[in-house]
Amino acid sequence: MIYGFIGTGNMGRTLIEAFIRSGKLKPSELIISNRTKSKAEALAKSYPGLRLASDNRETVRNSDVFFLCIKPGEFRNVLDEIRDAVREDQIAVSITSPVMVADLEAWLSARIAKIIPSIANAACAGNSLFIPGSRLTRENRDHLRDLFGAISQPLMVEEVHTRVASDLACCAPAFMAHLMEKLADAAVEETGLPRETALSLVTRMAEGLGRLLTEGGFTLETLQERVAVPGGITREGLNLLQKDVGPVFNELIRLTHAKYEDDIEKVQNSLFPKMKK
Numbered sequence: 001m002i003y004g005f006i007g008t009g010n011m012g013r014t015l016i017e018a019f020i021r022s023g024k025l026k027p028s029e030l031i032i033s034n035r036t037k038s039k040a041e042a043l044a045k046s047y048p049g050l051r052l053a054s055d056n057r058e059t060v061r062n063s064d065v066f067f068l069c070i071k072p073g074e075f076r077n078v079l080d081e082i083r084d085a086v087r088e089d090q091i092a093v094s095i096t097s098p099v100m101v102a103d104l105e106a107w108l109s110a111r112i113a114k115i116i117p118s119i120a121n122a123a124c125a126g127n128s129l130f131i132p133g134s135r136l137t138r139e140n141r142d143h144l145r146d147l148f149g150a151i152s153q154p155l156m157v158e159e160v161h162t163r164v165a166s167d168l169a170c171c172a173p174a175f176m177a178h179l180m181e182k183l184a185d186a187a188v189e190e191t192g193l194p195r196e197t198a199l200s201l202v203t204r205m206a207e208g209l210g211r212l213l214t215e216g217g218f219t220l221e222t223l224q225e226r227v228a229v230p231g232g233i234t235r236e237g238l239n240l241l242q243k244d245v246g247p248v249f250n251e252l253i254r255l256t257h258a259k260y261e262d263d264i265e266k267v268q269n270s271l272f273p274k275m276k277k
C-alpha cells in the first residue's frame, strides 16, 4: 500500500515523521510532493527510500491513499491540478477543518475522509478527529482507524462538531502552552525568579499533570480537589481563576468559530464560484 502526501509543511511533515517513527509506515511506502520543493527534498533526504514526486499528480497517480496537508486557500489549486488523476478506488484524506467532506466528494471521485490530527500525535498521543465521507467502505474506515491508531486515539466526530473538537484536541496544545508561558512570565515579573527556572518548573509540572490524568487515576476535578486543600494557598488562586478565566474561554470558542465560518465561506467561494452572490 502506498501513501501519498501533498504538502510537507508543518503538519504534513509531522504526520509523515510520526507514522515512520511509530513503525507504522516505512519510508518506501511514501510518496510526497510540496510546492516548495526544497522542503520535500529535505524530508526525502532524512528518510532514505521515501519517494519524491515531481508534482502532485505524480503523488496521486502512485498512491492508494493520499493526504491533502495544505491550507484552506490552497485547495482550489491543488484540486484543479489532481482532479483528473484521481481514481474512484483511492482514499483521499484532508486534514483541514474548513473544507467540507461533501465539497471534496463533489470535486474528487475518490473516497473521502477528513481526519484532523493534533501536534500531540507527534508524541504518539492525543486524539485525531475522524469525519468519514459517504463513499468510504467499512474496510476503508477500519484501515484509516488502524493507521491513525498507531499515532493517536482516533475519535469519530460529527462534521458539525469539527471546529469545537479541534479547538480542544488540536488548538489547545498551543493555548495551554501560552497559558503556561504567561504563568511563568508572571512569576518572573513578580518575584525576579530566573525565567529559565520558571519555564523549567512549568514544563516539568505539565509532564506530571499529563501522567496523573492519563495513568494516575486523576480527573481534572479530583486533581483540583487534591491540591486545593481547604483554607490553603491553591484555593486562593483557584478562586481568582474561576472568576476571571471562564469568560475568556467562551470568547475564545466564539472567535475560533467565527474564523471557521469565514474560512468555510472563502473555501466554498473558491471551489464553487458560481454560487457567489
Ligand SMILES: NC(=O)C1=CN([C@@H]2O[C@H](COP(=O)(O)OP(=O)(O)OC[C@H]3O[C@@H](n4cnc5c(N)ncnc54)[C@H](O)[C@@H]3O)[C@@H](O)[C@H]2O)C=CC1
Pocket (backbone or CB within 6 Å): 006, 007, 008, 009, 010, 011, 012, 033, 034, 035, 036, 039, 056, 069, 070, 071, 072, 074, 077, 078, 095, 096, 097, 116, 117, 118, 119, 170
Ligand atoms: N498545525 C497544526 O497543529 C494542525 C494543522 N492542521 C491543518 O493542516 C493544514 C496545513 O497546515 P500546516 O502544515 O501547518 O501549514 P503549512 O503552511 O506549514 O504547510 C502547508 C504546505 O503546503 C504546501 N503547499 C501549498 N500549496 C501547495 C500546492 N499547490 N502543492 C503542493 N504543496 C503545496 C506548502 O508549500 C506548505 O509546505 C491547515 O489547514 C491546518 O489547519 C490540522 C491539524 C493540526
Ligand SMILES: O=C(O)[C@@H]1CCC=N1
Pocket (backbone or CB within 6 Å): 096, 097, 098, 116, 163, 166, 167, 170, 171
Ligand atoms: O483548523 C484546525 O482545526 C486545525 C487545528 C490546529 C490548526 N488547524
